[in-house]
Amino acid sequence: MIHFLLIDCPDEPGLVYRVTEVLYRYGLNVLRNGEFVDRHDQHFFMRTEFDGPCEPKTLLQELRAALPPTARVRLRNDQPRRIVLLATKEHHCLSELLVRHFFGQLHAEILAVVSNHDTLRAITEKLGVPYHHLSAEGLSREAHEAALLTQIEYYQPEFVVLARYMRILSSEFVAHFPERLINIHHSFLPAFIGASPYAQAYERGVKSIGATAHFVTDQLDQGPIIAQSVIPTDHTQSARDMAQAGRDVEKLTLARALTLVFREQVAVHRNRTIVFE
Amino acid sequence: MIHFLLIDCPDEPGLVYRVTEVLYRYGLNVLRNGEFVDRHDQHFFMRTEFDGPCEPKTLLQELRAALPPTARVRLRNDQPRRIVLLATKEHHCLSELLVRHFFGQLHAEILAVVSNHDTLRAITEKLGVPYHHLSAEGLSREAHEAALLTQIEYYQPEFVVLARYMRILSSEFVAHFPERLINIHHSFLPAFIGASPYAQAYERGVKSIGATAHFVTDQLDQGPIIAQSVIPTDHTQSARDMAQAGRDVEKLTLARALTLVFREQVAVHRNRTIVFE
Amino acid sequence: MIHFLLIDCPDEPGLVYRVTEVLYRYGLNVLRNGEFVDRHDQHFFMRTEFDGPCEPKTLLQELRAALPPTARVRLRNDQPRRIVLLATKEHHCLSELLVRHFFGQLHAEILAVVSNHDTLRAITEKLGVPYHHLSAEGLSREAHEAALLTQIEYYQPEFVVLARYMRILSSEFVAHFPERLINIHHSFLPAFIGASPYAQAYERGVKSIGATAHFVTDQLDQGPIIAQSVIPTDHTQSARDMAQAGRDVEKLTLARALTLVFREQVAVHRNRTIVFE
Amino acid sequence: MIHFLLIDCPDEPGLVYRVTEVLYRYGLNVLRNGEFVDRHDQHFFMRTEFDGPCEPKTLLQELRAALPPTARVRLRNDQPRRIVLLATKEHHCLSELLVRHFFGQLHAEILAVVSNHDTLRAITEKLGVPYHHLSAEGLSREAHEAALLTQIEYYQPEFVVLARYMRILSSEFVAHFPERLINIHHSFLPAFIGASPYAQAYERGVKSIGATAHFVTDQLDQGPIIAQSVIPTDHTQSARDMAQAGRDVEKLTLARALTLVFREQVAVHRNRTIVFE
Structure with missing residues (x-):
């Protein structure tokens, strides 16, 4: 099933690397990936669309562990x-x-x-x-x-x-x-x-x-x-x-x-x- | 020489007819003609681009005579x-x-x-x-x-x-x-x-x-x-x-x-x- | 009732004047008027939207009489x-x-x-x-x-x-x-x-x-x-x-x-x- | 100095992860990152804009080592x-x-x-x-x-x-x-x-x-x-x-x-x- 992942947190080095590392480790197939850093606020945003066998709870735990504690992480499937x-x-x-x-x-x-x-x-x-x-x-x-x-x-x-x-x-x-x-x-x-x-x-x-x-x-x-x-x-x-x-x-x-x-x-x-x- | 004629006045019947009658009588060749009536204000606007031998003073007099007294009539040639x-x-x-x-x-x-x-x-x-x-x-x-x-x-x-x-x-x-x-x-x-x-x-x-x-x-x-x-x-x-x-x-x-x-x-x-x- | 008039014919001087003269004579209220001359083909086009008591057959006859014989004249009311x-x-x-x-x-x-x-x-x-x-x-x-x-x-x-x-x-x-x-x-x-x-x-x-x-x-x-x-x-x-x-x-x-x-x-x-x- | 990195190669899992890992390791600051996969051709494209002390020759070697052998890698600074x-x-x-x-x-x-x-x-x-x-x-x-x-x-x-x-x-x-x-x-x-x-x-x-x-x-x-x-x-x-x-x-x-x-x-x-x- 296709999932949408939306992340935002204060910017710091290596965020893309850390998120893609988790997805790679879980064998998830990234279909589309977008990042944006608001330079003015030093805030990081990332959206990933991926396919593959996803156990949401575990994945969210892993992603949160890889990200700063204030990160907002939203994971949704593509159901209507x-x-x-x-x-x-x-x-x-x-x-x-x-x-x-x-x-x-x-x-x-x-x-x-x-x-x-x-x-x-x-x-x-x-x-x-x-x-x-x-x-x-x-x-x-x-x-x-x-x-x-x-x-x-x-x-x-x-x-x-x-x-x-x-x-x-x-x-x-x-x-x-x-x-x-x-x-x-x-x-x-x-x-x-x-x-x-x-x-x-x-x-x-x-x-x-x-x-x-x-x-x-x-x-x-x-x-x-x-x-x-x-x-x-x-x-x-x-x-x-x-x-x-x-x-x-x-x-x-x-x-x-x-x-x-x-x-x-x-x-x-x-x-x-x-x-x- | 090409001239631009710009007219506006309170709307009333026959304005296009009266203006084009003057231009026709003077043998002027209308290249482009646009009219617009603001229904809200009952106000008439007309722009005409024409070619031909134009004696501006006489033409303006004739146009003013054909239009309501409050009409604004602007006649300009196409010089820079x-x-x-x-x-x-x-x-x-x-x-x-x-x-x-x-x-x-x-x-x-x-x-x-x-x-x-x-x-x-x-x-x-x-x-x-x-x-x-x-x-x-x-x-x-x-x-x-x-x-x-x-x-x-x-x-x-x-x-x-x-x-x-x-x-x-x-x-x-x-x-x-x-x-x-x-x-x-x-x-x-x-x-x-x-x-x-x-x-x-x-x-x-x-x-x-x-x-x-x-x-x-x-x-x-x-x-x-x-x-x-x-x-x-x-x-x-x-x-x-x-x-x-x-x-x-x-x-x-x-x-x-x-x-x-x-x-x-x-x-x-x-x-x-x-x-x- | 509102009518739409669409005319095209070879261009010649005074066409707008002649058409608007007929409409004026019949007491029709022009709501919108557009003309265009294709300079390349020397062909004239005019569209008029008017309101008022219109007897289509008579009006068409008058318009045709005022226009060159090859003119196409189309008159339609605004019914669906x-x-x-x-x-x-x-x-x-x-x-x-x-x-x-x-x-x-x-x-x-x-x-x-x-x-x-x-x-x-x-x-x-x-x-x-x-x-x-x-x-x-x-x-x-x-x-x-x-x-x-x-x-x-x-x-x-x-x-x-x-x-x-x-x-x-x-x-x-x-x-x-x-x-x-x-x-x-x-x-x-x-x-x-x-x-x-x-x-x-x-x-x-x-x-x-x-x-x-x-x-x-x-x-x-x-x-x-x-x-x-x-x-x-x-x-x-x-x-x-x-x-x-x-x-x-x-x-x-x-x-x-x-x-x-x-x-x-x-x-x-x-x-x-x-x-x- | 700001550099632009442009990569394309046949798609396979983990490419974003591998590229960002190299950049992260070299302490380069990613300013903007874009990826695209042409699903029709299964071909991967990535563009990264980064800042930091970059020794192009070494970096290119590392990137090539992390990518499939047919990858095209282009690295340019932002000089006119x-x-x-x-x-x-x-x-x-x-x-x-x-x-x-x-x-x-x-x-x-x-x-x-x-x-x-x-x-x-x-x-x-x-x-x-x-x-x-x-x-x-x-x-x-x-x-x-x-x-x-x-x-x-x-x-x-x-x-x-x-x-x-x-x-x-x-x-x-x-x-x-x-x-x-x-x-x-x-x-x-x-x-x-x-x-x-x-x-x-x-x-x-x-x-x-x-x-x-x-x-x-x-x-x-x-x-x-x-x-x-x-x-x-x-x-x-x-x-x-x-x-x-x-x-x-x-x-x-x-x-x-x-x-x-x-x-x-x-x-x-x-x-x-x-x-x-």
């Missing part, structure tokens, strides 16, 4: 991740993920879609995924988030993906999913933080619009960026046109970010990501 | 624009413009380069352009800008181009050059306003960096955007690497913006540009 | 186009179009999907479109194409779209759909004509891969190009990886080409397209 | 490469390289420019580089190439760069510079091989144009591709417009390819390149 999607009314990101999932191309199992509206039930259920409508009407934010949380935790997902979920989540909610909650923001962050980025982009008269997939932290639109893309726009596009044109770049940026995360290609360090491509 | 460049120490934008100028590919005559440092004298003079070093050392901003202004006005330029000029200009200075002062900002505005945008971009961990050419107004980095471009970056690039990688996109974005402006392809309306490509 | 899709086994282009159709974002009604395999029945039927499996097994090409043709003509579509249909169609078949048959080719044409373009691209070691949407003519992969896009690749990608990465660019390129064609933004002239954006 | 440029009449690629060289940003010393025309003498000499005009008029190809070769070999360059040199070079000439002769082709290869690619692109009505930097082999435009870039075009551009628009992408693509080659980031294997970025 278990995920829950949150959505509101816009379908494009949700549809993209549902279709990929339907054809087994998402590296993940979508356990359910949870939404504050009932708009996207049809596409979700047709493509074979349970849909939960949890209206926020008449509820306090706390009460609505409590309901969301209960529904999500029922599925015990590894990741929660905001597929154009249009309500701001509280710090308390976000705190349940450290490095496990992923959002697609419909602008080139940090250009247009907050609501209505296309309206802001139109007002400012920009010549490009973009999308940013990022981990969600307790600071709005400030979490570590996983992937960004940009397409040209011009004066002929209204804010509404920009929103339409932006849909394609949003859905592909989110899908790409998820693939990176689900295959353990993304390490997070001090609000920045190291992405092994 | 007269420009002055301001620079500091970084050469890449300046070199790009000097080389294009040397080979007659800038649609402009560079009358002089003015700089607060002496660093770029050699490249400028080798490529045949006068270089004026006006140090800011020991001078108040007012005094330095007064010296700049005197030197620039000596040349009576149509446009002043900030080719990586690294000092902030006062509102008073800027006010001398409405829609005639063009800057290249080394980020995708409005993402990183102000100083050290690459350092800011590095800190934020963005996955793309860009450049923005814009008209300068009295609000820092807030003027109408003429052109923007973006290139990918990643975690392997330090702020300094990003700055290096950004040079190419800066110089091409600036050169493209200038071509657009010099050929009257850019109308300005409420802090946004309409660009006829 | 009636289309049939052909597919084989790969889902990505088909799914993209089915999802857009499901949410009313395709500017077209998909009347049916016809395929030489049964693989894509589920996604098609779940999204509410009839699916016809016409196997080619045991049939001559003539016999299979005859069956295809019967099935397609049953629906009387305006356009037929090859959404990764993997069989080469005969000249006879193609001749039934002049400027009405659209294909997505999975390479940057004319780089890799014919079968297995990703395998060819891998062999050649290219650093970018692309997709080309084009009208189908009787010469394989040689018809007028409507849209092209390109994404970077590198040595780490096998031919199979390239094919996977190429899917996204294929589906978006096809969707964009269809939007252009369905909104009458594409004129064809001597195996090239004029695209009004 | 010695290069000669060939050009004809178009300045854009030549100017780009001369300006970068003038400011010490090319990772190379340009020893001389050799041209079959005298057109580009001024820019070359102003920027401090010797210029040799070797006219081909009245000479057989053999005689002209012999003159070229004599002039080039006088400088003993490590690389020869064709900066828009417009004559086809014979196999005999090319054979003198295996993996040392680099060309910029003004199209997205293999789309438009041979002469006048922009005219071909115009005829075909493509929607993107590109540039390809590649090593020259004895097959015209068929050598290993180092870098490619693409920009959009459309029907409004004549073949001449495309050529103008293409200049920027050509010069940046060539400059990028040279940086990659000069910093030993490019391995060649079976007419394909492995590029460590």
Whole structure:
């Protein structure tokens, strides 16, 4: 079975040598290897994809013994991740993920879609995924988030993906999913933080619009960026046109970010990501 | 001789018809024609490139008679624009413009380069352009800008181009050059306003960096955007690497913006540009 | 109701003036106007989007009277186009179009999907479109194409779209759909004509891969190009990886080409397209 | 001093481990490390950038001892490469390289420019580089190439760069510079091989144009591709417009390819390149 190994620790000489020595000793076949040293922080990152008979517990022990005590070591097999999607009314990101999932191309199992509206039930259920409508009407934010949380935790997902979920989540909610909650923001962050980025982009008269997939932290639109893309726009596009044109770049940026995360290609360090491509 | 006609006015029916009727009556050969209506503001824009025997004064009179009284009508021939460049120490934008100028590919005559440092004298003079070093050392901003202004006005330029000029200009200075002062900002505005945008971009961990050419107004980095471009970056690039990688996109974005402006392809309306490509 | 007007004819002075005069006289409100003159061929193209009470027959007569006798004049309203899709086994282009159709974002009604395999029945039927499996097994090409043709003509579509249909169609078949048959080719044409373009691209070691949407003519992969896009690749990608990465660019390129064609933004002239954006 | 190590050999287990063991033993500080295995050919590639006291001869011996006997091992320090440029009449690629060289940003010393025309003498000499005009008029190809070769070999360059040199070079000439002769082709290869690619692109009505930097082999435009870039075009551009628009992408693509080659980031294997970025 294929495994993904992700390591980070303070840099020191010989780290690659020590890690590859362990893998070599265990007869594991390295398929792909990437290292990166953040010179600014003197911090070392390494991602290895290997094949072979792997007894995870033993291997982790050996790797930890070979590395500095503060090293973070993550070892995962390549089984699909278990995920829950949150959505509101816009379908494009949700549809993209549902279709990929339907054809087994998402590296993940979508356990359910949870939404504050009932708009996207049809596409979700047709493509074979349970849909939960949890209206926020008449509820306090706390009460609505409590309901969301209960529904999500029922599925015990590894990741929660905001597929154009249009309500701001509280710090308390976000705190349940450290490095496990992923959002697609419909602008080139940090250009247009907050609501209505296309309206802001139109007002400012920009010549490009973009999308940013990022981990969600307790600071709005400030979490570590996983992937960004940009397409040209011009004066002929209204804010509404920009929103339409932006849909394609949003859905592909989110899908790409998820693939990176689900295959353990993304390490997070001090609000920045190291992405092994 | 080829002429460029740029019109904007409140929209009403028949404007294209009325303008083309005048040009047709004068036997002018339309080479290229573009119209745009800003639906939001109900404002009409039209750019026409035409060839033929043109007596500008008469033609302008006829066009004005055919248009609403508030219409702005600009008629220019395709002679090179007269420009002055301001620079500091970084050469890449300046070199790009000097080389294009040397080979007659800038649609402009560079009358002089003015700089607060002496660093770029050699490249400028080798490529045949006068270089004026006006140090800011020991001078108040007012005094330095007064010296700049005197030197620039000596040349009576149509446009002043900030080719990586690294000092902030006062509102008073800027006010001398409405829609005639063009800057290249080394980020995708409005993402990183102000100083050290690459350092800011590095800190934020963005996955793309860009450049923005814009008209300068009295609000820092807030003027109408003429052109923007973006290139990918990643975690392997330090702020300094990003700055290096950004040079190419800066110089091409600036050169493209200038071509657009010099050929009257850019109308300005409420802090946004309409660009006829 | 909004109408699209597409005109082409040999160039001569005053064409824009004459066309806009007719529209002005009929009180039609021009929303968008584009003209282009191919200097090489001295040929004129114009596209106008207008709103207002339009009696098509009268208007066409007036326009034809105002234009040279060889002019081609096309007038269409903005109702959805009636289309049939052909597919084989790969889902990505088909799914993209089915999802857009499901949410009313395709500017077209998909009347049916016809395929030489049964693989894509589920996604098609779940999204509410009839699916016809016409196997080619045991049939001559003539016999299979005859069956295809019967099935397609049953629906009387305006356009037929090859959404990764993997069989080469005969000249006879193609001749039934002049400027009405659209294909997505999975390479940057004319780089890799014919079968297995990703395998060819891998062999050649290219650093970018692309997709080309084009009208189908009787010469394989040689018809007028409507849209092209390109994404970077590198040595780490096998031919199979390239094919996977190429899917996204294929589906978006096809969707964009269809939007252009369905909104009458594409004129064809001597195996090239004029695209009004 | 910083060194670049480039290794390739048939793949087998433990190669990374064995190489990093040697570097670790010699106390060398790995700054950057990249590996790649071509699964199709079972071939291993590795590039390492390291700092520290390096005695090249000893280190090479040790590395060779640790690797399979057929391994190719290349060890270079980061001193500027010695290069000669060939050009004809178009300045854009030549100017780009001369300006970068003038400011010490090319990772190379340009020893001389050799041209079959005298057109580009001024820019070359102003920027401090010797210029040799070797006219081909009245000479057989053999005689002209012999003159070229004599002039080039006088400088003993490590690389020869064709900066828009417009004559086809014979196999005999090319054979003198295996993996040392680099060309910029003004199209997205293999789309438009041979002469006048922009005219071909115009005829075909493509929607993107590109540039390809590649090593020259004895097959015209068929050598290993180092870098490619693409920009959009459309029907409004004549073949001449495309050529103008293409200049920027050509010069940046060539400059990028040279940086990659000069910093030993490019391995060649079976007419394909492995590029460590």
